Amino acid sequence: MTDQRNIGFQDIRDEVLNRIQTRIWPQGSLLPTELELAAEFGVARATVNRALRELADQGIVTRKRKGGTRVVTTPVKQARLPITVVRQTIEEMNAEYRYALVSRTLIDCPAWLQAKLGLPEGTQVLHLQCMHHADNRPFQFEERWINIAAVPHVADEDFLTVGPNEWLLAEVPFSNAEIAFSAVPATGQLQDFLSVPPGTPLFQLERTTWFQNKPVTFVRMTFHQGYQMRTTY
Amino acid sequence: MTDQRNIGFQDIRDEVLNRIQTRIWPQGSLLPTELELAAEFGVARATVNRALRELADQGIVTRKRKGGTRVVTTPVKQARLPITVVRQTIEEMNAEYRYALVSRTLIDCPAWLQAKLGLPEGTQVLHLQCMHHADNRPFQFEERWINIAAVPHVADEDFLTVGPNEWLLAEVPFSNAEIAFSAVPATGQLQDFLSVPPGTPLFQLERTTWFQNKPVTFVRMTFHQGYQMRTTY
């Protein structure tokens, strides 16, 4: 008995990727058909299909019925950046997490937010401001507006001990969101809460969240000076 | 004949997602086995497998051999942000793209870069600075270091008409990268090239690229004032 394992779809995926990287199959070229590859590697067509589909998901190749499988000419790789709750981010740094509610008010939806979320006039929203600390140093200032209609019993929650991010994640999980990253100057409250001189460049993340096509919340998260968001692809 | 199509893996994926969203299967709970679901929907087990695998890829459920399929407790959704070349970004805005080389010098690898990329001492790198304009307004300042050893004939390229980003994408496609986003103050050259007052908060993207585990390039891209990077998930 040899310990030679049978080749699987991952081996085929890797080998095909290798041939693309080494220009055996250059950009824009047509790959052999699934049937041909299945014959070459000695596997079923379904196995080749699985391998090529993964490469297609990664944007390495494009596939068309009848047209065959083609190496893309201009690879548009996608960076996948995991969006976690602040507490988790901080705890992964082996730092102590501390949360503090700054303000909590029930207000009429401001016009800009009404437009942004497409809410009817006169909608009530819960406006929250909170701070997240790591080892007693300011980490993130969070300003959030929640559509009461979308999450009725949010009005009963005081948010004194649990942050709105985590609360909403438990209440309305698996929602859709739109995110925008930018650099903003420290002004007004930001200077105070993040303990930085006015005008300091800060990394900011804005996110609008929907649950089943209904707007739930808009949040603006501003990070401490020098924060970097990292990912690989 | 009715026009009732057979149900496919997408229908099952959607139905399972729906049951998760409506808390029929709450967070942390164990889903029925593939065999049970296959029986319920009247399909083959492979079809259920395909549906559940997609949900697992999206981070909605976790799957373990023997352990079964479980709804995740803290959904860590991944934002997929497509990294394109600047020219494409600008052209998609229906703006006119213009590129200009600022400087191009062959230097000994500075110590900080040597450490960052894990290069041997005395390695030669090509140092480039360039500007990308949109409708004749500064859009992005790009500072880049390229490991000559990894891309030998980069030394023959003058980069007068084509940007290093696009050149490298054509030369070394399908590479791996590590990305970091941050907010930085406009200092030195940045003020001049991006036409902003000193200290202006600017959005910056740093990226280290490897090709088959060999470091290829490190780039620092600083965007014009007010730039937002957007995505959905």
Add this chain to the structure above:
DNA sequence: ATTTCTATTATGTTCAGATTTATAGGAGTA
């Protein structure tokens, strides 16, 4: 020359059956 039909082709999806692999949980042991 142009349109319309038709056969071909390669991928897309599904199926039923089978084997492999990781592992949760229990039984046995130190």
Add this chain to the structure above:
DNA sequence: TACTCCTATAAATCTGAACATAATAGAAAT
């Protein structure tokens, strides 16, 4: 109690087949 060893289980994967679907090329008709 804590540890190791077992075993049933559920997912992970592969197979070889079938049919579906979209895109294309070429033939036929206009």
